[in-house]
Amino acid sequence: MLRFTVRRLVSGVILLFVISSVAFLLLNLGAGDVGRRILGPAATADTVALKNEQLGVSEPVIGRYFDWLGHALTGDFGTSWFTSQSVEQAIFSRLAVTLSIVIGATVVSGVIATVLGVWAARRRGWADKLVQVIAVLGFAIPGFLIAIFLVNVFALNLHWFKPTGYVQMSASFTGWLSSVTLPIAALSIGAIAAIVQQVRGSVIDAQRQDWVRTLRSRGLSENRIVYKHVLRNAGGPALAVLAVQFIGLVGGAVIVEQIFAIPGLGQISVSATAQGDVPLVMGLVVVVGALVVIVNLLIDLIQGFLNPKVRVS
Amino acid sequence: MTESITNVMPDTATEERAARSHLARRLLRNGAALFAFIVLGLIVLAAILAPLLTPQDPNFANIQSLLSAPSAEHPLGTDGAGRDVLARLLYGTRYSLAAALLGTAIAAILGVVGGLIAGYYGRWFASVSSWVISLIMALPGIVVLLAARAVLGPSLWMAMAVFGVLLAPAFFRLVYTAVVNVRGELFVDAARVSGVGDFSIIGRHILSVVRAPIIIQFAFVMGIAIAIQAGLDFLGLGDTSVPTWGNMLNDAFARMYKNPVLLVWPSVAIALTSVALALFANALRDELERSGRVRVRRRRVRGTAPAPAVVLPADVVVHPETTADSREKLLVVDSLVVGYDQPDGSLKQVVNGVSLTVRQGEVHGLIGESGSGKTQTAWSILRLLPEGGRIVGGSVVFGGTDLASLSDTEMRKVRGRRISYIPQEPMSNLDPSFTIGSQLVEPMRIALGISSADAKKRALELLARVGIPNPERTYAAYPHEVSGGMAQRVLIAGAVSCEPDLVIADEPTTALDVTVQAEILDLLRGLQKELGVSILIVTHNFGVVADLCDRVSVMRDGLIVETGPVRAIFADPQHPYTKSLFDAILEDGAARGHLEHAADRHAPAGGAAS
Numbered sequence: 001m002l003r004f005t006v007r008r009l010v011s012g013v014i015l016l017f018v019i020s021s022v023a024f025l026l027l028n029l030g031a032g033d034v035g036r037r038i039l040g041p042a043a044t045a046d047t048v049a050l051k052n053e054q055l056g057v058s059e060p061v062i063g064r065y066f067d068w069l070g071h072a073l074t075g076d077f078g079t080s081w082f083t084s085q086s087v088e089q090a091i092f093s094r095l096a097v098t099l100s101i102v103i104g105a106t107v108v109s110g111v112i113a114t115v116l117g118v119w120a121a122r123r124r125g126w127a128d129k130l131v132q133v134i135a136v137l138g139f140a141i142p143g144f145l146i147a148i149f150l151v152n153v154f155a156l157n158l159h160w161f162k163p164t165g166y167v168q169m170s171a172s173f174t175g176w177l178s179s180v181t182l183p184i185a186a187l188s189i190g191a192i193a194a195i196v197q198q199v200r201g202s203v204i205d206a207q208r209q210d211w212v213r214t215l216r217s218r219g220l221s222e223n224r225i226v227y228k229h230v231l232r233n234a235g236g237p238a239l240a241v242l243a244v245q246f247i248g249l250v251g252g253a254v255i256v257e258q259i260f261a262i263p264g265l266g267q268i269s270v271s272a273t274a275q276g277d278v279p280l281v282m283g284l285v286v287v288v289g290a291l292v293v294i295v296n297l298l299i300d301l302i303q304g305f306l307n308p309k310v311r312v313s
Numbered sequence: 314m315t316e317s318i319t320n321v322m323p324d325t326a327t328e329e330r331a332a333r334s335h336l337a338r339r340l341l342r343n344g345a346a347l348f349a350f351i352v353l354g355l356i357v358l359a360a361i362l363a364p365l366l367t368p369q370d371p372n373f374a375n376i377q378s379l380l381s382a383p384s385a386e387h388p389l390g391t392d393g394a395g396r397d398v399l400a401r402l403l404y405g406t407r408y409s410l411a412a413a414l415l416g417t418a419i420a421a422i423l424g425v426v427g428g429l430i431a432g433y434y435g436r437w438f439a440s441v442s443s444w445v446i447s448l449i450m451a452l453p454g455i456v457v458l459l460a461a462r463a464v465l466g467p468s469l470w471m472a473m474a475v476f477g478v479l480l481a482p483a484f485f486r487l488v489y490t491a492v493v494n495v496r497g498e499l500f501v502d503a504a505r506v507s508g509v510g511d512f513s514i515i516g517r518h519i520l521s522v523v524r525a526p527i528i529i530q531f532a533f534v535m536g537i538a539i540a541i542q543a544g545l546d547f548l549g550l551g552d553t554s555v556p557t558w559g560n561m562l563n564d565a566f567a568r569m570y571k572n573p574v575l576l577v578w579p580s581v582a583i584a585l586t587s588v589a590l591a592l593f594a595n596a597l598r599d600e601l602e603r604s605g606r607v608r609v610r611r612r613r614v615r616g617t618a619p620a621p622a623v624v625l626p627a628d629v630v631v632h633p634e635t636t637a638d639s640r641e642k643l644l645v646v647d648s649l650v651v652g653y654d655q656p657d658g659s660l661k662q663v664v665n666g667v668s669l670t671v672r673q674g675e676v677h678g679l680i681g682e683s684g685s686g687k688t689q690t691a692w693s694i695l696r697l698l699p700e701g702g703r704i705v706g707g708s709v710v711f712g713g714t715d716l717a718s719l720s721d722t723e724m725r726k727v728r729g730r731r732i733s734y735i736p737q738e739p740m741s742n743l744d745p746s747f748t749i750g751s752q753l754v755e756p757m758r759i760a761l762g763i764s765s766a767d768a769k770k771r772a773l774e775l776l777a778r779v780g781i782p783n784p785e786r787t788y789a790a791y792p793h794e795v796s797g798g799m800a801q802r803v804l805i806a807g808a809v810s811c812e813p814d815l816v817i818a819d820e821p822t823t824a825l826d827v828t829v830q831a832e833i834l835d836l837l838r839g840l841q842k843e844l845g846v847s848i849l850i851v852t853h854n855f856g857v858v859a860d861l862c863d864r865v866s867v868m869r870d871g872l873i874v875e876t877g878p879v880r881a882i883f884a885d886p887q888h889p890y891t892k893s894l895f896d897a898i899l900e901d902g903a904a905r906g907h908l909e910h911a912a913d914r915h916a917p918a919g920g921a922a923s
Contacts, residue, residue: 015451026464140591141584142540144547148566148580152573210741213697218756218807219729222721232746244450251453255544259566270548273459281463288456307746308791 008300012293016286023285024068027278028061037276038081055081072286078279080272087283090268095287097166098257098264100176102249104184109191109249110242116192117199117238118226121207131196138193144255147186151259154182164261183260187252191245198241202234209233235306243299247292339600346596352589356582360406369397371404371556392561392575393568401556402578408557409582412473413538419477420534424484425527429515431485432492439489446482454479454541462550469542469552476541480534487530491523525601532594536587543583558583630887632877640672643815643847644694649707651686651693651871663689665871666707671815676841676848678858678879680894681868687851688737690868691817694849695734696724712814730760733808735818739800739825743792749803750788753810760811775806779836798829802836809840818850822857834860855894859883867891 035051036043043051052058056067071078077087120131155163161182167175206212207230215225257266265284272280340346359366369387375395383390389398431439449457454476461475495501495518504514539558545551546559553560558579565575651664664686671677679687692698694709696716709716711732716724728734736742744752753772754765763771769788776784779802787795787803795803801821808816818837822830838861841848850861858865858879866876867890875888886892 015448018448019452023460027460029464136591136595137588140536140587142544142587144544144562145580145584148562148569148576152569152576156569156573208700210736210738211744213692213699214734214736214742214804214807215744215752216697217695217728217734219725219727219760219811220756221725221759224759229744229747233744247451247453251455254453254455254459255548258548269456269459270550273463274550276463278463281460285452285456285460289452292451292453308793 004304005297005301008297012297016289016293019289020072020282020286021065021069024065024282025061027281028057028064034081034276034278068282077283077286080280081277082275082280087279090280091265091283091287094264094268097262098250098253098266100169101180101183101187101256101262101264102246102253104180105187105191105249105252106242106246108184109188109195109245112188113192113195114199114231114238117196118203118231120196120200121203122226128200131200135193135197138189141189143186143190143252144259146189147183147256147259150182150186166260166262166264179260179262183253183256183262186256186259187249190252191242191249194245194248195238195241199234199238202237203230206230206233232306236303239299239303239306243296246295250288250291336600340596343596343600345592346600349589349593349596352585353593356406356410356586356589359403360410363400363403363407366403367397367400369400371396371400372554373397389578390575393564393572396556398561398575398578401561402558402582404556405558405561405579406582408469408555409539409542409559410586412469412542412557413535415470416473416476416480416538416542417531417535419474420480421484421527421531423478423481424486425488425523427481428485428488429492429519432489433496433511433515433519435493442485442489446485449479449482455544458541458545459550462545467550467552469546469555469557472545472551473538473542476538480537483530483534484527487526488523491526492519495519495522525597529594529598529601532590532597536590536594539583539586539590543579629873630875630877630891632875632881632885632887634878640674642670643673643675643712644669644671644849645708645710646670646690646694647708647710649690649693649709650705651689651698651702652705653701654703660705662705663702663871664693667868667871667873668707669866669873669876671847671849673814674841674845674847675864676850676862678862678865679849679851679868680853680855680858680865682853682894685868686871687853687868688819689871691734691819691849691851694817695728695732697728697734729756729811729813731813732815732817733811733813735801735804735808735816735821737820737823739797739804740792742804743800745792747791748788749790749792749795753788753803753807756807757810771810772806775810776803778840779803779806780832781806797825798833801825801829801833805833805836805840809844809846812844813846815847815849818848820851820853822854823852837861867894 033048033052034055034057035048039048039051056064068078075088077091079086080090083090116131116134120128151163154160161178165179167179169176203226207226212225212230215229216222253264254266254269256262257264258270261267265287268280269284271277272284341350373396375391377395378387378391379393379395381387381391381395387397387399389402392398392401427442431442457479458472458475462472465471465475498518501514501518504518542551542557543559543562546553546557547562547566549563551557551559553563561579562576562583565572565579568575646667646669649664649667650662652660652662655661667686667690669677669679669690679690681687689698689702692702693704694711694716696704696719698704704717707717711727716727719727743749750769750772753775754768757763757768757771758765761768773784773788776787781787781799781802787799792800801824805821808818821837822833825833834857837848837850840846848861850857852858862879864877865879865882866873867882867888868874869890875882875886875891882891886895
């Protein structure tokens with residue numbers, strides 16, 4: 001198990017390295033006249049040249065890449081071209097905000113999808129049809145449309161929640177809960193749709209296994225068989241989908257944060273992109289990549305816990 | 314981004330050419346698919362006919378009339394910049410569809426070509442591609458698109474080209490898997506050997522298999538493309554000079570407080586298109602799957618099925634008891650009829666009126682060839698028939714109560730405690746995720762109500778009793794860590810763990826190695842003597858019957874044809890079918906023992922479960 005973990009970790013680090021290298025080269029090759037963009041059309045050619053020299057963007061890309069890599073390894077991702085704030089600071093002050101929403105959405109969608117999926121698989125008939133319809137709609141309708149819809153109905157018309165803004169969890173838990181409810185709901189629906197299909201499918205598959213009949217023949221109750229045995233066996237494939245959905249949720253957070261004016265990673269991703277703030281975009285790519293690697297590793301570990309065969313190999 | 318990588322391969326790899334016209338017709342009859350066709354048709358028409366449907370210029374901003382209400386000139390009013398909403402919606406359809414089509418087409422071309430090459434020629438191209446794909450899929454698509462936008466600037470078409478690259482894996486995986494599967498087929502080898510060119514093989518054999526899944530995936534990916542494209546424009550990161558649904562949303566969202574109606578039009582357009590694409594893809598997938606196999610439907614309401622046709626067992630041969638058997642009747646099955654509900658509402662009968670009696674402490678053999686209904690009979694006594702199967706008629710009286718009329722909860726109390734079960738295929742009958750020990754302890758704790766320490770002690774004793782050399786180690790092992798023979802011993806231990814009165818053993822030796830078969834039979838015989846339990850053993854092997862049974866019932870086509878004490882039947886088989894079974898054994902002459910065991914071993918695991 002330890003070797004398995006180490007191997008996954010190493011491959012994650014390699015993946016991260018390749019992603020950041022490719023991103024760095026592409027971003028810097030296409031950066032254009034950075035000084036002009038920062039200083040605006042009114043600046044003189046001399047100040048622009050000076051700015052470019054300050055930022056080091058006139059030097060060859062390869063040299064700058066190794067420079068960046070060396071600093072990045074020590075945790076120094078440079079400073080934003082536009083705000084002069086350090087990249088680490090800009091990102092980490094917002095990371096918790098985004099994580100609280102994304103993790104919240106992961107948990108919510110995992111739980112709801114499991115409940116719905118098991119229900120559909122056991123009841124079949126109309127319950128199954130209903131869940132299928134929900135899944136198709138939730139899959140097809142883009143998350144930001146759902147978000148816009150939720151804002152209009154629950155914030156602007158019913159006034160149950162504030163339409164925008166974010167309350168720190170440390171400041172007020174209920175305030176936080178109320179500020180993230182709509183964003184999490186908007187994010188979760190798509191993920192639920194994808195996961196519920198998998199849960200339903202693998203529960204139905206697991207129920208048809210021979211050992212389910214044998215467990216029944218031993219006098220175990222249907223609930224015990226489904227919730228203890230079938231669900232544990234169906235958990236693997238469902239978790240794999242959850243891992244994929246997590247990546248999707250991070251992406252979805254970018255748009256949802258914009259709609260609900262939540263000061264998270266999504267918001268600076270959009271502004272950094274629009275401005276072409278290369279150091280900040282690089283930092284974001286690395287952090288999001290690392291997040292994905294960590295979550296995949298966690299999911300693999302849980303898989304190992306659920307499935308003894310994975311543990312051995 | 315990666316959410317499109319759903320399983321779109323239908324179960325059927327091959328699809329009859331003639332079935333395709335039926336497919337189109339069935340799709341039109343499918344409500345969801347029809348809806349999808351109509352919506353998509355209207356949307357495409359709107360895109361093509363935009364200049365005819367409105368005289369307005371979608372980009373002409375009339376500063377005199379910002380956010381004006383609907384009028385004859387502007388049927389849907391104007392937006393925040395004074396542009397005609399209807400014109401923007403119609404032209405937006407053009408741009409949004411074209412952009413999504415571009416992105417999806419790029420994804421499809423890259424993925425299909427890459428998948429064909431990687432799947433057909435394999436080697437380094439396959440490993441490099443799969444590595445690149447895991448790289449692409451590791452990041453949220455929107456983050457990559459944002460980064461690309463930082464490099465390439467706000468171009469609608471560029472963004473969609475990048476999107477195409479990002480979603481190429483959706484097609485790659487599909488095609489790659491299909492090609493790898495087909496490449497291994499004999500007919501492809503045959504075609505290659507007979508000199509058919511690679512392109513011709515790919516075209517004829519491989520593309521025909523993946524064509525339908527590609528169409529399905531295309532619809533899914535296009536739905537995602539519409540959403541992503543609108544999302545980028547909505548964030549204000551797109552090309553604002555182009556009228557798209559996303560740009561309309563962006564403008565409307567900024568004016569949400571003043572004029573929320575503006576949100577409705579682009580939202581409805583995006584949602585309708587996405588849903589129509591997903592519905593189309595789903596319907597096509599469902600129809601393809603349905604044409605591939607007959608689905609067994611959930612049980613219908615009792616009483617609507619036709620009355621069971623009990624074939625009167627007029628020609629059943631009953632041998633007289635050799636000695637007066639005073640033992641009490643434990644299980645009396647009377648005119649049992651078992652059937653499976655079919656999708657068309659009819660009932661397929663597999664057991665046509667079986668009657669048999671098992672006395673206390675008796676070993677009763679139920680013998681017959683595959684498909685004779687013996688396993689179905691065994692399962693229906695325990696009421697463990699697979700989905701769709703049910704007892705249609707007759708009674709199963711056990712210890713004075715008719716099991717067929719018990720509630721599910723009452724029946725559960727019978728299972729394990731009073732009647733237990735030994736399955737045919739040991740390896741697939743243990744839950745792979747739990748240790749052997751926990752699977753023995755759990756039923757005992759529930760059925761006997763003993764503490765987990767006592768249950769563990771008892772489990773270890775049982776494991777030792779069934780001949781497992783190191784009970785402690787096997788107790789802690791997972792099912793995949795033990796051999797088939799060991800697993801069957803574990804299952805036997807489980808079957809007797811709660812001191813049942815009757816054990817139903819469904820071909821308990823068929824799936825095992827020859828040498829192990831005899832040991833398992835010895836074990837069953839020993840346990841039976843020791844515990845005085847009754848056994849109903851299902852088998853297709855007269856050797857097992859001779860070895861173990863007191864009495865035997867011969868089954869054929871869902872009916873008992875001959876029944877009686879083993880000695881009597883062996884000495885004087887009456888029914889032609891019983892005779893033919895004996896003849897089949899005797900034909901092999903002296904060498905029979907080995908041959909028959911060999912045949913046993915090679916019998917398909919699922920064959921006798923019919």
